[in-house]
Amino acid sequence: MGKQFQIYLLPSDAITLLIRLRQKVDIRMLASRSVGQDPVEIESPVQTDGGIPRVECLLVPDLSVRIKLDYIENQDHWSVNTLCSEVVEVSGCHFDEKTLKRGRFFYDSGFYNASHWADKSPRFLEWSETLFRAAKKSLKRVSSLDAYVGEDADHWLSTGGIFVRLAIKGQPPLIAT
Numbered sequence: 001m002g003k004q005f006q007i008y009l010l011p012s013d014a015i016t017l018l019i020r021l022r023q024k025v026d027i028r029m030l031a032s033r034s035v036g037q038d039p040v041e042i043e044s045p046v047q048t049d050g051g052i053p054r055v056e057c058l059l060v061p062d063l064s065v066r067i068k069l070d071y072i073e074n075q076d077h078w079s080v081n082t083l084c085s086e087v088v089e090v091s092g093c094h095f096d097e098k099t100l101k102r103g104r105f106f107y108d109s110g111f112y113n114a115s116h117w118a119d120k121s122p123r124f125l126e127w128s129e130t131l132f133r134a135a136k137k138s139l140k141r142v143s144s145l146d147a148y149v150g151e152d153a154d155h156w157l158s159t160g161g162i163f164v165r166l167a168i169k170g171q172p173p174l175i176a177t
Helices: 011-024 122-138 151-158
Strands: 002-008 028-030 046-049 052-060 069-072 077-080 088-092 099-101 103-108 110-113 116-119 140-142 147-149 162-166
Touching: 002 122, 011 046, 011 052, 011 122, 011 151, 088 122, 099 151, 103 122, 140 151, 147 151, 151 162
Parallel strands: 002 147, 099 162
Antiparallel strands: 002 103, 028 052, 046 052, 052 088, 069 077, 088 103, 110 116, 140 147
16 A cells, blocks of 8 residues: 655756655655666756656665665666555656656555565654655645645746646646646
8 A cells, every 4th residue: 555645846856855755754756767786876856858857766764674676677677666666656747847746755555475464664654754745745745736835836836837747748737736
């Protein structure tokens, strides 16, 4: 079973949020992919693809937690298996200066291993709940969006920015109101 909450963060909000969280909770940031079979620690939660910034990182309390990487042969890289790993995924929030897509904080509390359910460690689950509480307290809850919003994103929205709830290639985006 997974736990998640939705977010709208500009790149500046993502950086500010991680700074605030680090003041309250032990956090290390990892990339979701690696050229080798070991996880790669990163400095920023903001990544850029095709000139468009987005939030993409995995959060862990430290590097001693269980992290499983799978080799993706046709793409020639290793990818963190977020289902089996003790990580919190922070992703989304693509920002093209005109629109900001919704993102999320997410983790799985366990998974099916062969024929039985395997819970993640109590230490990880407690840390994840602490992280979620701290993140939510650092952001503005907007009930109409069913999401948490960063300060800069909230200001950007109030000056004409557009939040996108859902975008599917080849179709018009679903605008958040």
